Amino acid sequence: MTHQPSAHPDESGAKPPLRKALVAAIVGTVIEWYDYGLYGAAAGLVIGPLFFPGAIASAASLAAFATFAVGFVIRPLGGVVIGHIGDRFGRKPAMLLSVILMGAATVCIGLLPTAVAIGVWAPLLLVVMRCLQGFGAGAELAGAMTLVAEYAPQRRRGFYTSLVLATPPAGIVLATLAFFVFSRLPDDGFMSWGWRVPFLISAVLFFVAVYIRKNLEETPAYQAAVESQDRRAKDKLPLAQLFRTNTSGVVLGFLSITGHNALNYIMAAFALNFMTGPAVGMPASDALLAVTIGSVFGILGSPFGGWAADRFGAGRVMAFGAAAGVVFAFPLFAALESGSTLLATVAIAIGYGLVIGATSGSQGAFLTNLFPTASRFTGVAVTRELNGALVAGLSPLIALALIEAVGGQTWLAATYLSACCLLSLIAVLVARGRGSSAVAEPA
Template sequence: MAGDKTLTLRDSNKAARPINDRSHPVSPSQQTTRQPVRAAAAAFIGTMIEWYDFYIYATAAALVFGELYFPSHDPFVSTMASFATFAVGFFARPLGGIVFGHLGDKIGRKKALMTTLMMMGVATVCVGLLPSYTKVGLLAPVLLVLLRVVQGIAVGGEWGGAVLMAGEHAPEGRRTFFASFAQLGSPAGLILSLVAFRAVTSMEHADFIAWGWRLPFLASAVLLIVGIFIRLGVNESPEFEREKQMKRTVELPIAEVFRNSGTLVALCIGANTIGIAGVYFTNTFMISYTTQYVGVTKSMILDCLFVVAIIQFLSQPLAAYLAEKLGGARFLKLAATCAMISPYPMFIFVQSGDRMSMIVGIALAVICMSSFYSVIAGFVSGVFPTRVRYSAISLSYQVCGAIAGGLTPLVGTYLAHKFTGQWWPLAVFYTCLAGLSLVCIVALDALKHRRADALDAVPSR
């Protein structure tokens, strides 16, 4: 009898009991309290690793890939070919969003996230081991492109799952704050990648080209192990489990999204614009703009962006906390409005060419943009029903990433060349990006209120 009683107790508390302590089980209330924190931490660590891998590729593409994998008598051609492989990652992201959105809505968020983390980590380590063009010829750039596609698919599937694991584990009324930890991984990954390459670029140039550049990629193996260990400690999303138990999952989630939520997806694509485009405007484009048109050195603007990345990392959690107090929609409208204004003081400060002035100017724009970015994930995840949520928000975010992330630096470069010596067209362009997000947030908020009013109007039985 005692054995049967112990077995029953063990079975009923299997999910909550520590592995090595059978005499003092963890109560369901304790487990419920711990899981949201674990889920938020796992979302942050996982997305940090994914974005670290994504950003170190971008840095290597600018510094070494042209020389090693696309050798040419013209350095411009080599650099352009190298950046083309970087762009491939953007175009692969929507595919990753669709594939892993489907898997996340069908078999679970946790399994999809474990797969994306493995894909990204293995692909990144393989890049660090890849022989150069001089060793294997055309096979080298072909394999590099294939590995970049894998990276793009992985990061495309990562974001939606990380947001949902954190947000769907969150306590009542705290989805916005907990989901923001997935967004915090982007600046953290950027900081980590900058630190990693700052360390190896201090080597002798010959050593850096020969093997030093590979170290940040190989270090991803350690990060991968850490990420897997942390994610294993997080339970499946309780909201997904509820849908599964009630048999409300659908065969083709993405098909239902297109059939029933096309307008919402389009608005979410637009709503994400400044959060994604703003990053590539204030980072990727700003490097070329300041070095070519303001006359500052590359090391100076990189130092400025490093400081700004730290400011972004510190400001995003505060923005998510304030959004909980003000309301997600209201805060996003305020952040988008501030983002529309921010490029004008930014360019005034940047034009001075002074280090501190540039940090202040770029930080002003980044704080507005990143505040929006921090909160938008939790907001859009609440727009869609649980059974198709992974597919819907992944599609929205990754399509926006492919368009806004890929085109913003190109449009900025064209405007800077077309209006040489004038910064106002660039500021107007940035204002339009933020304005598009503001319009879409207003429309989404109106639709949510209309839907709520319609539900209230249905008589209870």
Template sequence: MTAAPPSRKAEGPAPVPDPALLRKVALSSLLGTVIEYYDFLLYGTMAALAFGRLFFPESHETAGMIASFGTLAAGYVARPLGGALFGHFGDRLGRKSMLVLTMILMGGASFLIGVLPTYGTIGIAAPVLLVLCRVVQGIAIGGEWAGATLMVVEHADARRRGLWNGVMQMGSPLGFLLSTLAITATTLLPEDQFLAWGWRLPFLFSALLLVIGLYVRLSVTESPLFRQAADEKNGDAAPRIPLVRVLRDPRALVRACAVGIGPFALTALISTFMLTYATSIGYATSDVMTGLLFTSVAGLVAIPLFSALSDRVGRRAVVLGGAVGIVVLAYPVYALVDTGSTPLLILGMVVGQVVQSAMYAPLGPLLSEMFGTRVRYTGASLGYQLAALVGGGFTPLIAGSLVSASRGMTSTPLVVLAVSTGLVTALVIWRTAETRGRDLTDDAALGGPPGPQRGHGTPDDAARKGADR
């Protein structure tokens, strides 16, 4: 394909990781990510259960569903903005301070949703304020993932980046599990009480989680690679606007976005939209919530396993396996859902979650290894959040529109969506260079061939050529 961009001066040998410090950073990133994703994913499930009736009651039922998922998409639209904003300051000022700020924004927005008056009380102002809170959530989560990922990856040994990042990545299914448990508990209330006040409780619980999260986040140290890069006197290594350097050669950014489309779309289909689809074909809400609990547990097991596997066989092989898996299994998964059997519904959701985890688990080290230290927060964050926007933000909205247009709840449009997004991920990862073991102090190429392996890379990594296939 195209030639590699010109080499830049490397930032020097990587510091030797401190095992005790690394464990502390990984656990603190895990807890912080659990809290952030609890808040963000809580909204998605509640949008399917209640927001259509509470904030868009005058709409037609189908229009209300689409409007409700439209506010969900608003949060995803804001995520790239958050990625660019926090990426800029994270590359200029440091990772830790940005993580504290993202947590404050997320927790505050979630608490405000919990006290927000509904349409019946303040009219059109209710959905407007709901969308504003969702946008703030999107901006916050836009900066969260990359910051937490880099804190772990930049502390870790090159040979075990996937393993340690897998610990942090467990925050997503743990956050979803926590939000699902909170919603499951509130849905045990009579429906009138749930719609009157019960739906607010999981959002109000965010205030307590915010206090815990801030305590943990404030106790960790700054990334050693960022501190090392900040001490460099080489002006070229410290761009005033990191985004400009990333966009100067946008190949890595485009690939980072495209690789993430498949896992985000599949998450939306088997979690957020599954409540709407499964209940429309006869399943009880409690049955679907049980399925979501099982998918969360499956993610907790699969994500660290696939993350560790990517350290041994490479990021590309694991992501490609998951992408091919959903292309092959999309139809069987929805065939299981369409049977009307709760055990088969759960089985289909779990199978979908496992192949999603294979695509998702290596994203942290993969995207981090595509960018140099001085632009890593910006590049990894923006790529990840653009994938979240394209793959996750609009998928429930598109799925709802297609299913409604088919004049009957049929899974065919959902199968097509899953296969299409899986193919995007498969084709792009096939054309992407392997990054496993890349020296993160090498700022030579943003998404092009990795520079010579130094620091804590493995011997076989040193010989690997990074040319695109």
């Protein structure tokens, strides 16, 4: 099957269905990354002392980042289950379920009693909320990219999906800005109630996203794929079809975003803990300001990456970003350990604006082009979330552990990040342009 021209907006601009899809995708993705940005900031500042009291500082930090990683470990399951719903029953119900789970779990984290109040139940409930949050988030960005890619004209797929992928830094900016504001409170106020407010604020975004997504329509590409499937095809699981017909797409997609995820979460979550820890000693407000200002450049850089993907090919732009990450890893860690707010801000700005801008801006087109419509939601979700579980969620923990292993030096953690980016570069080169144009639909 080939996409019919009438299924897409014309090349002159975004028609109303595409605009509605963009708004629905962007709002939900902001919520996802606001939620994860909040927890990343909280893991670096309050989760250890409030939910793991009595542990030495390094052990409490490791425990806090372990609960951060838990949400990523559960994400592939959410990606498979909600991705199956998206490919079998429609994009709309899948995206509603995703945002409901994420929003409810985030608000509940802000209401949790701490270990002082309920003892061991506090970290256990925290893990449960992180699992619910991760399950819903497991299909959020995959669904958002799929929805927009299927409405966008093929020649503009890079740019329109990059608008969605520019929103993760926006969510991180909102999260770190919220924590920055409340971190200015006296320590007692911040640790007792101030840290909760940013989590509770997410309820507003949650209700807005549910309202918008209830009014979504199914994409023309999905409707056409459903109509063209025979009974035999409809009885097959999208996941089984995916691995039977396109295992190479999953493997290449997984490896292609390894460097992107490692860098993104080292800057978004690990950097706060490291800069405010005893090795560097930067004030929390300064560290939050550095991450907030630096993240803004990711919002600006991703659309340029999407534009470049449409002009030069998504694979080429992905390769450029990965290659830049290989080189950038060591200067980044040097800036983070310098203790200088200015150097840290500049380094994070370069990381988000140049490296993440390239890999994020081209990623939507690259990944959605690897899979046909019938298994696209599942394919993108499984690819992203397996990588999220094994790379994104664990990278802050790995970086911290590697620094501890070599007596506080950062060279081993920088080597890990550089190696992740090198793996991505190799995968994109092996793909040989597969992610630069749409996969031919099965007949």
